[in-house]
Amino acid sequence: MLTTLATATVVAHAGPWAAGFGWVFFLIPLFWLLVVGLIIFGVSRGRRRYWAQGAAEGYGPPWTRGASAEQTLGQRFANGDIDEVEYRARLEVLRSNRPTA
Numbered sequence: 597m598l599t600t601l602a603t604a605t606v607v608a609h610a611g612p613w614a615a616g617f618g619w620v621f622f623l624i625p626l627f628w629l630l631v632v633g634l635i636i637f638g639v640s641r642g643r644r645r646y647w648a649q650g651a652a653e654g655y656g657p658p659w660t661r662g663a664s665a666e667q668t669l670g671q672r673f674a675n676g677d678i679d680e681v682e683y684r685a686r687l688e689v690l691r692s693n694r695p696t697a
Contacts, residue, residue, distance in 0.1 A: 665690050 666687065673683040 669678075669683065669686055669690065672678050673680070678686070
C-alpha cells in the first residue's frame with residue numbers, strides 16, 4: 597500500500613509550476629508593454645520617414661507645408677512691396693536667427 601501511495605504522489609505532482617507562475621507573472625505585462633512600445637516606435641518612425649520624403653511635394657508635417665519665411669520675403673520683394681535695402685536687412689535677420697545655423 598505504501599508503494600501505491602508513493603506512485604500516486606509522484607504521478608499527481610505537477611512539477612515546479614504547480615503553485616502558479618510566481619515571479620514570472622510580472623514578465624507578462626512587461627512583455628506586452630514592450631510589444632506596444634515597439635509598435636508605437638515603428639509607426640512614428642515610418643511617419644517621420646514618409647514626411648521627410650514627401651516634404652518637397654507639399655506633403656509632410658504641418659510646419660513644413662507652407663512657404664518658408666525666405667520665400668515669402670522674396671515674393672514680397674518681387675511684388676514691389678519692399679525695397680532692396682529692407683529685403684536684404686530682413687533676409688539677414690532671418691538667416692542669422694535660423695535654428696539650424
